[in-house]
Amino acid sequence: MARPAPKIRFLYTGIRVRDLDRSVRFYKAMGMRELFRGKMDHGGEYVHLAFPGSYVRLELNYYPKGNKFYEAWGPGSEFDHLGFRVDDPDRWLAKLKRAGATEAIAAWSETGSRIGYVNDPDGVTLEVFGPDPAATKPKRRRRAPA
Amino acid sequence: MARPAPKIRFLYTGIRVRDLDRSVRFYKAMGMRELFRGKMDHGGEYVHLAFPGSYVRLELNYYPKGNKFYEAWGPGSEFDHLGFRVDDPDRWLAKLKRAGATEAIAAWSETGSRIGYVNDPDGVTLEVFGPDPAATKPKRRRRAPA
Numbered sequence: 001m002a003r004p005a006p007k008i009r010f011l012y013t014g015i016r017v018r019d020l021d022r023s024v025r026f027y028k029a030m031g032m033r034e035l036f037r038g039k040m041d042h043g044g045e046y047v048h049l050a051f052p053g054s055y056v057r058l059e060l061n062y063y064p065k066g067n068k069f070y071e072a073w074g075p076g077s078e079f080d081h082l083g084f085r086v087d088d089p090d091r092w093l094a095k096l097k098r099a100g101a102t103e104a105i106a107a108w109s110e111t112g113s114r115i116g117y118v119n120d121p122d123g124v125t126l127e128v129f130g131p132d133p134a135a136t137k138p139k140r141r142r143r144a145p146a
Numbered sequence: 147m148a149r150p151a152p153k154i155r156f157l158y159t160g161i162r163v164r165d166l167d168r169s170v171r172f173y174k175a176m177g178m179r180e181l182f183r184g185k186m187d188h189g190g191e192y193v194h195l196a197f198p199g200s201y202v203r204l205e206l207n208y209y210p211k212g213n214k215f216y217e218a219w220g221p222g223s224e225f226d227h228l229g230f231r232v233d234d235p236d237r238w239l240a241k242l243k244r245a246g247a248t249e250a251i252a253a254w255s256e257t258g259s260r261i262g263y264v265n266d267p268d269g270v271t272l273e274v275f276g277p278d279p280a281a282t283k284p285k286r287r288r289r290a291p292a
Binding site for chain 1: 153219222
């Protein structure tokens, strides 16, 4: 039996970017794929991205200077960060830095997890967390004698 | 065959709130359920919420005055809005207003969709969109004569 469609879905988070191409490159380097893009009537542009196999999207919004939604870019306090669960935090953090992210809080280990924060090219903070390889390394089982 | 776990997941979006109870009440009225909550070492508090059946979370972060992450609350421009796809936008917008949201942009119809924006109790903007009932009402098929 087909499951009924959910009545409400937390579908995406929209952030503002100052250079659409730069941000698309960055989030693609993270593994996201572009789903679609478009222009708003008032001249703004948007791009939706998602990881393959997931419906959850990141929306990049760009408002050119002179646009009614344009404002000088500045951090505020209603937004905190985006959270990404990964298989190998240190490898992902290095990958993001190569793609243009800057370190916000150096990675640390805590109760079996490894956690680090970087900022995307606009300064949007990304938390990258997952299992701490040092804590979860499985003990190799000794092979039973033949 | 079991599918391998995704290597990276866009798991949650964290927003900052000034009154944790008020925000939890608001997002629960929206249909989310509290998954867990905790205290950070430095005194901040967080709550994770999600709609039933979805892994995507909203994180509410609260930093008390005096906390090292505390700052006077103010909107910025790195964050734009959260997007929620719903079955009946007008009904959901009314429900959110009853729960404490304020109108940001009145709902309008556009190419078969109905879209509206409200602000949550802290001023975080929520887009609510879905099919426009006026545009999508299916035509009743005439029954073929017996």
